[in-house]
Amino acid sequence: MxxxxxxxxxxxxxxxxxxxxxxxxxxxxxxxxxxxxxxxxxxxxxxxxxxxxxxxxxxxxxxxxxxxxxxxxxxxxxGFIDTHIHFPQTDMIASGGRQLLDWLNDYTFPVEARFADLAHARDVASFFVDELMRNGTTTAQVFCSVHAASVDGFFGVVRERGLRMIAGKVLMDRNCPDSVRDTAESGERDTRALIERWHGVDRLAYAITPRFAPTSTEAQLDSAGRIARDHPDVYIHSHLAENHGEIAWVRQLFPWSAGYLDVYERYGLLRERATYAHCLHLSADERRRLGASGACAACSPTSNLYLGSGLFDFDASDAAGLRYALATDVGGGTSFSQLRTMAEAYKVAQMQGQRLPALRAFYLATLGGARALHLQDRxxxxxxxxxxxxxxxxxxxxxxxxxxxxxxxxxxxxxxxxxxxxxxxxxxxxxxxxxxxxx
The missing domain is CATH 2.30.40.10 (Urease, subunit C, domain 1)
Structure with missing residues (x-):
């Protein structure tokens, strides 16, 4: 209803x-x-x-x-606010125990290939939303799949329920199977059409969503930046510096860049209303620049621990003026619960000799998430x-x-x-x- x-x-x-x-x-x-x-x-x-x-x-x-x-x-x-979660990965939560790049190839891409089917997308979206509600999450910023039908299915379900949600079609035109690949041209065409169809309708907002730099050509990243310039009120949602193997891959694919952040910055994807998940392995200068841009980090401790990616540095982020909030990152993350996410974030801080008090954890899961998404007035x-x-x-x-x-x-x-x-x-x-x- x-x-x-x-x-x-x-x-x-x-x-x-x-x-x-x-x-x-x-x-x-x-x-x-x-x-x-x-x-x-x-x-x-x-x-x-x-x-x-x-x-x-x-x-x-x-x-x-x-x-x-x-x-x-x-x-x-x-209600809790989840700043980074993948609805197509609902059925693969707790899959395997490998690190990021193997996990994507072995589990993520085969599951996401099914979301070209609108009926399947709606079915998973309905279960996904039920699970969010059971866990007290009332707003989320959501990765869909590369298929426009996945966005239509998701937004159709959440609109019927009157929810405030942010979501977008993944942009991914290389280093992935054909079943989950678009092109720079089709990705831009689909994204613009989806923005026109869904952004600002009722309580919905759109996010331009390159999966991460290694799965987009420079032509596609340039296209994403062009869409962002044309739609300054639309969100940007991607991944950054999650895993050492991923960072080395970025260095290989973009030899002109001085670091991972440079890739997004070059293509106009570093700005307010941009959320980058993980942000684990950043230099002090990258944290400072990320913070100065108005972008925010989505801290995803259950995923980071499960995939062995690393520990989010709360103190360094605070020192750099980098805004961050909490995220479950299902299905790399192991629970839809922000309570479980807070508990793991607390332990991540403890392991580094840092402090994440309970009051601050609850702030990050509520008003902190709203501020990260520029929704604190709502x-x-x-x-x-x-x-x-x-x-x-x-x-x-x-x-x-x-x-x-x-x-x-x-x-x-x-x-x-x-x-x-x-x-x-x-x-x-x-x-x-x-x-x-x-x-």
Missing amino acids: SAVAGLPSLSAHRGALLHFSGDPGPDDDATAYQYLEDGLLLIADGRIAACGPAAALLPTLPRDLAVTQHGAQRLLMP IGSFRVGNEADFIVLDWSTTPLMQRRIAATQRLDEKLLALMMLGDDRLVAQTYILGQAVLP
Whole structure:
């Protein structure tokens, strides 16, 4: 059922509330978030109308308005935002254990070849979206396959459900099987047609999507840059510096470049609204230039660990002014859950002697993701006027979680327990534009 049709004009939700107004950073800046043990969220026509202490807001409500009581064991938060995920890889999650380039050839390309079929694309997209909702992810930036039908199938499904999503057709005209290959000309033609068909329709946005530099000729990269110049409000979505073998391959294919980032920069693909997944093996200068361009990095820890790619450097990224947010990167990533992603990101920081506090992890999965995607004026917080995409986390779901939470004293302790012990079972409800879509 569409989440757009039949929006309730006014609804109210009472429970513990948490949302962010800024980055709490490594020191848990208390001015960057609002936590209310007994809060009230008021929604009008699918948008946030008010957020504050229940005691202050309850007397202002219409007498006949029923308030949904979520109780003391449940936490209301903005929906999670996944800045990098591959919907055609849903059926190959947890495939093999090889590193990136072998994994692409052995698993990814054969699975993605099936997405020339619109019916198949719609079937996988429906399951994919269900899985996002079960895990509390309400917005994602999504790789489709090289086939235009994969984009039509995906956007068709998410539009019916009223979701805010970003997606694009992969551009890939070399170093891949014929079944997943386009040309510079056909890729540009299809991309322009898809932008015209989908970008800005309802809650949808398009992303120009070269898979990564090694699978696009210079003619195709030049074409992608030309489309980007013609459509400055469209997103750019690709991969960067994920794996040492990949980086060596880029050096071989683009001998004129001083580094991997140079390739994207040369073709006009380094700008605001650009997201590069991984960004593991960058020089200090590359991080600085990436940050200065306004582009952002999608930190994908479960994928990076599973494929043995490396560790994201949080401190170096902060020092360079590089914005980043969290991403599951399914199917290289091993879970649709942003809670599991936060837990692995925490461990990645620990392994490098760095610190990713729980408050900052939850910021990166909500407002941080919205800021990375230039959507902070629409989603990611309970700011009045924002779209009412939110989730309800139940910390009494498992006996262990309930026992651990009972022993905590502070909010940061509760959040650390949620992200370390939690998974999709903690997501009691997911709301899109104020309407429950889960259960």
